[in-house]
Amino acid sequence: MSEPAGKTTGDTRSRILDAAEVLFMDHGFDGTSMRMITSRAAVNLAAVNYHFGSKELLIQEVFRRRLTDLNKARLAALDVLEAEACEAPIKPSRIVDAFFGTALRMAADVEGGGHTFMCLLGRTYTEPNEFVRQFLAEEYAECVERFLAALYRALPEVERKEILWRFHFMMGAMSYAIAGTDALQLVTGKFDDEDPSQLAPRLMSFLLGGLRSPLAEAGPPK
Amino acid sequence: MSEPAGKTTGDTRSRILDAAEVLFMDHGFDGTSMRMITSRAAVNLAAVNYHFGSKELLIQEVFRRRLTDLNKARLAALDVLEAEACEAPIKPSRIVDAFFGTALRMAADVEGGGHTFMCLLGRTYTEPNEFVRQFLAEEYAECVERFLAALYRALPEVERKEILWRFHFMMGAMSYAIAGTDALQLVTGKFDDEDPSQLAPRLMSFLLGGLRSPLAEAGPPK
DNA sequence: AATTCATTAAAACGTTTGTTTGAATCATAC
DNA sequence: GTATGATTCAAACAAACGTTTTAATGAATT
Known part of the structure; x- marks a missing residue:
């Protein structure tokens, strides 16, 4: 072998x-x-x-090992939702949970290394290493495409471009919530020393609030 | 000299x-x-x-040069709000704008380098270089403290800890919106090729939606 | 014109980097 | 037991790293 x-x-x-x-x-x-x-x-x-x-192929394998499972779990959760709904539109909150909740549950697994990996992943989104970015894009492609399609169907009255923006914002809020060490944590001293199970419900409610927020007035179209 | x-x-x-x-x-x-x-x-x-x-002192100076101005502008905006309000509580949306809007306006300055710097700053929040983190904490301390105090006053009915969480989430959404290159951008192909002025109103509405979102039910206190 | 001090320049410093080599070690199949 | 192929090991490789050194240059002061 x-x-x-x-x-x-x-x-x-x-x-x-x-x-x-x-x-x-x-x-x-x-x-x-x-x-x-x-x-x-x-x-x-x-x-x-x-x-x-090589070192770069090792980096790639570190991501592949976990990311494949994560996105499989996300798609499986979406499959369940779509099966239950039978062609009817799905509640946005359940789609959001299938995508972000799944990641948060992985991040809650401290002992198995899921937490470590999610920190690494969040961090990598802002690491512009071309090699890694290309790889992430391929790994994510199918998953993101299907979830966006589901959101489009769930929110037919909202412009697709707006949904794209908000998905982007949600991505950011989640990644930071897991990986970020921003000025807040630095000033207030990590306030999440308590169990990380506190994070998930709070973040989900924040994400949904942002997703449902009234759209910005068009403003001067410029 | x-x-x-x-x-x-x-x-x-x-x-x-x-x-x-x-x-x-x-x-x-x-x-x-x-x-x-x-x-x-x-x-x-x-x-x-x-x-x-040294290289590390150069890094420090790269941040100091712009961060001092940014946080001064934020505090100045907050001063105006507090002066206008005359001891009365201030609308949360205006506080959020004073903090995040000021940063977004800096990020909109592409030619002057503000955009570059905000990308770097967002990226640095997830770079756990101890040296830089300590420096950022000091630079941010006063500013964050005053804005948190303002939010506490503006939202007296909300637990302080919750406000802290949401501020953290907002930080993340903004940083990513500016600096992030997540799977979305990778898959959909940067969708912000258009003028970056589109970002600010959309993000602000998302942030406020998240900030105002109903609090997560306490759940099993564990 | 001579002196002084801040700045720039080219070259070299000792480490550390990722990677490769060739021999030693191991488990398995014959 | 001997042979085979995979794995581990110590050692070395050239290249790149941050930093230092010493001399040349520049503009201002005396």
Whole structure:
């Protein structure tokens, strides 16, 4: 056998992936050296290049490993909603929950590494590494397309462009809620030391409030 | 004279700052080398260490240069509101505009570099570089404290902790709207090619909708 | 015209970077 | 037991990193 996560071979591989995930989250891609990764994973320096080929391919695999599952779970939740609705439009709040709620539940999994990964993911949205961005776009394409279509159907009276904007805003609010260390946290001192289960309901209510907010008056069309 | 931005000396200094600002935004701190900065600024390699001391002090100065003005403008806007109100509570929407609208107006200034800087700032909120974070906390402290106090006064019926959460969410939505390159932009292809003046009214309405959204039911207090 | 001090310039400093090499080690199949 | 193929290991590679050094240049002061 050659590549698939076999019995023993998978050990080194996943030790590397786990170590890289945490370090990328803490120090960024450029701020994390191969030696940091391999020493944290307690493997030989050459192991990364042997198992993954290069640092960039390792980065790619760190994302692929979790993102595939996340977006599968999102699509499965959407499938359920659409099956229940039988062609009828779905409540926007349930669509939003299928997309963002699923991510939040992954982020609530601290021990399994889901939280670490969601922090990394949120952080990566603003890391303009061309290589990673292209990869994320491909991984997300199908999922985003289907959810947008569902929202268009759920909100037929709202212009599609507006829905796009609001989805973008929701993305931002969620990513920051998970990954951000903004001036607030810095000034007030992380106020989410308490259990992260507090985050989900609060964020969902905020997102829905924003989504439903009256549209801005057109203003001078300029 | 020694340090102040004199006649000729300021030229090299600000050329370095301008170059660094763009490069940090595009490639991050670790992804931007001294040679990239100095060659873009068309100055000698040693110039950064001569004028700023080190790379980290340069980073600090890139932020200080613009952040001081931004937060001064925010506080000035809040001063106006409070003077107009004469001790009476202020409408939350006006407080939100004084804080986020001011930032959005800076971000709308593309030619003067305001847009570049706001992208960099949003990106930095998720860059856990300890050095930069500490610096941002100090720069923001007074401003955030005064705006939170104003919001507490404007929304006396809402628990303070909830206001904190929502401020955090608003921070995230705005930063991403400016700096984020999430799956949406990646999939739909940047949809903000049009003038960035479209962003401000849409985001403000989203933020206010989220801020006013009914609070999440307490749920199982756990 | 000579002196002084801030600035720029070119070259080199020692580290650290990602990657590669070739031998050692291991488990499995014959 | 011997051979085979995958994996681990220590060591080295050139390239790039941030920083320092020393000399040249510039403009102002004496």
